[in-house]
Amino acid sequence: MDNRTPEGDALARPLKPGRIALNVxxxxxxxxxxxxxxxxxxxxxxxxxxxxxxxxRAQVVSVYSLTWLAGxxxxxxxxxxxDRYGPRTVYALGLLLLGGAxxxxxxxxxxxxxxxxxxxxxxxxxxFIGNVPNSILLGRWFGPRLPxxxxxxxxxxxxxxxxxxxxxxxxxxxxGWRGAYQIFGIVALCLLIPxxxxxxxxxxxxxxxxxxxxxxxxxxxxxxxxSALRHHAFWALIATFFFTAVGMYAIAAQIVAYLIDAGFxxxxxxTAWGFSGVVLLFGxxxxxxxxxxxxxxxxxxxxxAVSIIGIILLWLLQWYPNFWLxxxxxxxxxxxxxxxxxxxxxxxxxxxxxxxxxxxxxxISIGSGxxxxxxxxxxxxxxxxxxxxxxxxxFALVAVVLGMIPFLIVPALRR
Numbered sequence: 001m002d003n004r005t006p007e008g009d010a011l012a013r014p015l016k017p018g019r020i021a022l023n024v025x026x027x028x029x030x031x032x033x034x035x036x037x038x039x040x041x042x043x044x045x046x047x048x049x050x051x052x053x054x055x056x057r058a059q060v061v062s063v064y065s066l067t068w069l070a071g072x073x074x075x076x077x078x079x080x081x082x083d084r085y086g087p088r089t090v091y092a093l094g095l096l097l098l099g100g101a102x103x104x105x106x107x108x109x110x111x112x113x114x115x116x117x118x119x120x121x122x123x124x125x126x127x128f129i130g131n132v133p134n135s136i137l138l139g140r141w142f143g144p145r146l147p148x149x150x151x152x153x154x155x156x157x158x159x160x161x162x163x164x165x166x167x168x169x170x171x172x173x174x175x176g177w178r179g180a181y182q183i184f185g186i187v188a189l190c191l192l193i194p195x196x197x198x199x200x201x202x203x204x205x206x207x208x209x210x211x212x213x214x215x216x217x218x219x220x221x222x223x224x225x226x227s228a229l230r231h232h233a234f235w236a237l238i239a240t241f242f243f244t245a246v247g248m249y250a251i252a253a254q255i256v257a258y259l260i261d262a263g264f265x266x267x268x269x270x271t272a273w274g275f276s277g278v279v280l281l282f283g284x285x286x287x288x289x290x291x292x293x294x295x296x297x298x299x300x301x302x303x304x305a306v307s308i309i310g311i312i313l314l315w316l317l318q319w320y321p322n323f324w325l326x327x328x329x330x331x332x333x334x335x336x337x338x339x340x341x342x343x344x345x346x347x348x349x350x351x352x353x354x355x356x357x358x359x360x361x362x363x364i365s366i367g368s369g370x371x372x373x374x375x376x377x378x379x380x381x382x383x384x385x386x387x388x389x390x391x392x393x394x395f396a397l398v399a400v401v402l403g404m405i406p407f408l409i410v411p412a413l414r415r
Contacts, residue, residue, distance in 0.1 A: 021141040024203050025149055028134040029156045031091060034191070035126040037160020038098060038184060039067055042118060043256045044168040044270050048177045049114070057254070059111055061380030064253050065373040066119025068245070071127040072369005076225075078132045079362025083355070087137050088200040092192060094128025097121050099189030106181035123369075132362045135345050139357075140206025146349060150342035151288040155281040157338050165256070165274035169267050223354045225363060233351050233412035234360075237344060238367035240406045240413075245371025247399030248307075248337055250379035250392060251314065258314070258389055262321040272326055276334025283335030288342055296347065297407050300340055304404040307336040308397065315393045351412065375399065 042064045050060045082090050101121035108114050134153050135146075142149040171180035228234045251258075259269035283303075290299040310333025317325055345361070352360045375396070382392045407413045 020202060021207060024137060024141050025152060027198070027203070028138055028153045029159075031094075031129040032131070032134060032153050032156035033160040033163070034188070035094070035098070035129045035160070036157035037164035038102075038188075039071075039122060039126050040157070040161050040252070041164045041168045041184075042067065043253060043273070044165050044172065045177050045180075046253070047257055047260065047266075048172055052177070053111070055111065056384050057257075058377070058380040058384045061253050061376050062111075063114045063119045065377035065380075066115050067123040067126070068249065068369050068372030068376065069374075070120045070123030070369070071130065072366045072372065074124045074127040075132050075365035075369060076359055076362035078127050078130075079136070079358030079360070082133045082136055083358040086200065086204050087133055088196070088198075088204075090133050091129050091195060094125045094130075095188050095192050095195060097125030097128065099185045099187075099192070101125060102181045102185030102188065104185075106178045106185065127369075131341070131345065132358065132365055135349060135361065136358045137203070139349055140204075143207070147288050147291060147342050147346040148285075150345050151284040154338050154341045155284040157280065159281070161276055161280075162274045162278055166267070166271045169270040173267070223352045223360060224356050225359050228352055228356075228360045228363075231351075231412075232410060233347075234364065236406040236410040236413055237348055237364050240340075240344060240403050241364065241367035242371035242403075243399050243405075244340065244403030245368045246375035246378070247311075247396040247403060249372040249375035250382075250396040250399065251311065251333075252337065253376040253379055254383065254389075254392070255314075259317070259321075259326070261389075262318050264321060264326070272330060273334075276330050276337065279331050279335040280338060283337075283339045284342060287336075287339040291343055296343055297413065300343055300407050301404060303336045303339045304400060306332050307400055310334070310336065311393060311397050311400065315390070318389060347413070371399075 046057075046060050046064070049055070050057065078090060098121075101117045104121070105114060105117040108117060131150075131154070135150060138149045138153065139146050168180055171183060175183075255273050256266075256269045259272065260266055264272070283306075287299050287303050290302065310329055313325060313329040313332060317329060348361050348364050349357060378395065379392050382395055383389065386392075
């Protein structure tokens with residue numbers, strides 16, 4: 001069972017449920033920022049590592065692909081562990097994996113060592129502090145307001161990109177990529193201490209108000225993973241997660257390198273893409289607010305349309321590398337890169353609500369992990385084969401269109 005800190009619980013118990021909920025939201029935001037930021041930081045490390053070892057783009061991008069593949073495949077296990085042992089154990093394991101992985105990566109000499117550390121271990125670590133445990137924990141505190149809470153947490157991915165991409169480039173410029181990875185590892189391990197001292201018994205219980213009101217809206221219909229596998233909404237959500245991730249990560253893995261090749265200085269390229277973290281927050285909250293006004297399906301389709309515009313702007317940047325076009329690309333593609341996440345998460349949590357929701361949602365998240373891995377790997381391979389970004393951008397565009405199709409044809413997602 002979850003190890004708790006009675007002293008911390010006693011201190012936190014007098015807080016009002018609303019105040020506790022905000023503390024839980026802040027915790028989830030911070031963990032998501034760390035996890036996603038560290039994962040996306042590899043886009044800055046890609047060029048220096050490739051140049052250091054003389055590897056081609058597909059070889060180096062395979063590390064990034066493994067990160068998200070491992071995270072996606074681990075998601076059901078994370079949900080199961082969360083249901084069984086609680087958030088304290090899950091989050092602590094995540095930080096421990098991240099810290100150890102980056103310290104090992106700082107000494108890596110072969111591709112397989114990067115694949116094991118930055119690929120496999122970092123991917124698993126991100127899953128342990130990422131969307132699956134955060135969505136389950138927040139669901140206990142925010143109930144019907146879960147989409148808004150998840151929008152805030154999903155925006156942490158953008159905040160992580162905003163903070164850690166420029167920081168990574170600065171560290172690489174001053175102490176090299178090995179030194180940067182050492183700092184990442186040490187910081188992650190140091191964060192374990194305050195994490196373990198939090199009042200986890202209180203955080204795990206959830207809001208009494210949410211618990212009381214859960215039954216009248218959507219009752220626990222006894223969903224199990226086996227019964228969910230027979231429901232069309234389960235596979236529709238997996239398809240949406242999968243194809244959207246393919247399109248987004250085919251581009252995201254190489255955006256910094258693309259901008260550098262287009263003529264932008266390395267720090268400017270990293271900072272520009274990092275600034276997507278600012279617009280992502282507004283995109284997340286904007287689409288979530290739109291959901292309450294015009295409904296889920298129109299809101300999701302709108303986000304896909306803006307993403308498609310962003311991909312077209314990225315394609316134009318190779319011929320017109322100027323500030324305004326770059327800003328327009330960041331504002332469109334960057335603001336929507338994860339905007340669907342909160343709505344898809346809330347949809348899954350609503351349809352499959354019950355004691356097994358962690359396991360079911362974790363399994364659905366496999367689609368995102370597989371899509372992220374395939375997209376990043378295929379993007380690197382396409383670039384190596386063609387020595388051009390145009391086929392890569394076309395590939396991403398087709399995948400994004402396929403990702404929106406379930407919301408056009410699947411009954412459970414059209415409602």
